[in-house]
Amino acid sequence: NAGVTQTPKFRILKIGQSMTLQCAQDMNHNYMYWYRQDPGMGLKLIYYSVGAGITDKGEVPNGYNVSRSTTEDFPLRLELAAPSQTSVYFCASGRGLGPPQETQYFGPGTRLLVL
Amino acid sequence: TQLLEQSPQFLSIQEGENLTVYCNSSSVFSSLQWYRQEPGEGPVLLVTVVTGGEVKKLKRLTFQFGDARKDSSLHITAAQPGDTGLYLCAGAPNAGGTSYGKLTFGQGTILTVHP
Numbered sequence: 001n002a003g004v005t006q007t008p009k010f011r012i013l014k015i016g017q018s019m020t021l022q023c024a025q026d027m028n029h030n031y032m033y034w035y036r037q038d039p040g041m042g043l044k045l046i047y048y049s050v051g052a053g054i055t056d057k058g059e060v061p062n063g064y065n066v067s068r069s070t071t072e073d074f075p076l077r078l079e080l081a082a083p084s085q086t087s088v089y090f091c092a093s094g095r096g097l098g099p100p101q102e103t104q105y106f107g108p109g110t111r112l113l114v115l
Numbered sequence: 116t117q118l119l120e121q122s123p124q125f126l127s128i129q130e131g132e133n134l135t136v137y138c139n140s141s142s143v144f145s146s147l148q149w150y151r152q153e154p155g156e157g158p159v160l161l162v163t164v165v166t167g168g169e170v171k172k173l174k175r176l177t178f179q180f181g182d183a184r185k186d187s188s189l190h191i192t193a194a195q196p197g198d199t200g201l202y203l204c205a206g207a208p209n210a211g212g213t214s215y216g217k218l219t220f221g222q223g224t225i226l227t228v229h230p
Contacts, residue, residue, distance in 0.1 A: 004157070031216050040124065042203060042220035043158070058217070090157050096216050102146075102207070104216065106157025 001026050004107035006091050012113045013081040021076040021110050023091030031096040032074040033104065034058075034066065036087040043090065049074055050096065081114045088112070117142040119206055121221035128194055129229050136189040136224045138204035145209045147180055147187040148218065152201040184209070194228045201225050 007022045025032065030051045035043040045058030049068040063085060065077040074093075078085060088111050092104040120139045128134055138147065146165045150158035162171050164180035164187060171178045175198075177190040187204055205218040 033216075035220075040222055042119075042121075042222040043205075043218075044220075045217060048217060092157070094216050098145075098207070098216070102163070102216055103160050104218065106159070108156055 003027065004091055004093055004105050006089075006107035006110050008110060009108070010111045010113075012115060013078075014115060015081060015083065017081050018077070018079050019081070019112075021078070021089055021091075021112075023074045023076065023107060024072050025074075025091075025093040025105070026072065027093060027105065028071060029093035029095055029105075030071065031094045032068065033092045033094075034064070034074070034076045035090045035092065036060065036085075037090060037109075038087050046076065046089075078112075083114050086112060086114045117144070117206065117208060117219045119204055119219055119221035121202075121204055121224050123224060124222065125225050125227075127227045127229070130195055131193050132228075134191050134194055134226070136202055136204075136226075137186070138188065138221050139186045140206065141185065142206075143184050143209045144206035144219075145184070146207045147184075148205045148207070149178055149187070149189055150203040150205060152203060152223075154200075158201075158203055191226075194226075196228045196230050199226055199228050 004025045033048045034046040044060045047066040049055045091107045094104045149161045152158040162178045167182045167184045169180045175192045202224045204221040
């Protein structure tokens with residue numbers, strides 16, 4: 001199993017450009033998450049999904065959109081990129097079992113620089 | 116909004132020393148997880164603690180959940196260079212209902228162990 005994969009690994013965007021960060025998992029997990037990680041700030045939840053067709057906002061959703069058409073894929077869309085969106089983005093998936101069984105499996109991250 | 120404060124933010128020690136990382140909140144969590152993250156990779160789950168006062172050991176790492184389930188600690192005995200990394204605590208909300216696996220992360224502790 002590849003686990004959680006993310007593409008691209010690194011991207012530079014100009015202010016106002018748009019892009020889609022791709023995330024795929026092959027573990028048949030219903031729950032998927034998008035986080036951003038800024039230095040010294042830990043991980044902040046952007047959006048999450050509990051199954052195909054079902055998404056909801058996390059803590060910092062402004063400037064982002066998501067869709068979940070299949071169990072495997074959970075792309076994150078950035079519209080009108082701003083310097084404040086410079087960050088490392090992590091996708092994660094889990095079974096949604098709740099503690100103590102719950103484990104979130106993280107992808108390797110996408111490093112985004114907006115200039 | 117539930118917040119988790121980790122301390123210290125940075126820790127630089129010599130091989131063989133002991134260390135403790137703290138994770139504190141004014142909120143109650145249903146469980147607390149500890150993750151380790153290496154440069155260029157996503158976080159990887161180390162342990163989940165669920166019961167107030169619970170202590171779990173993972174080789175040289177000892178994890179404790181506070182009696183009131185508001186805080187946790189990670190103690191490493193005889194640290195080794197391979198322990199170097201970013202350590203993150205993450206709490207699952209004590210929401211009573213379905214939390215959809217959403218986690219609140221601390222800001223992380225960067226540990227460097229020098230040979």
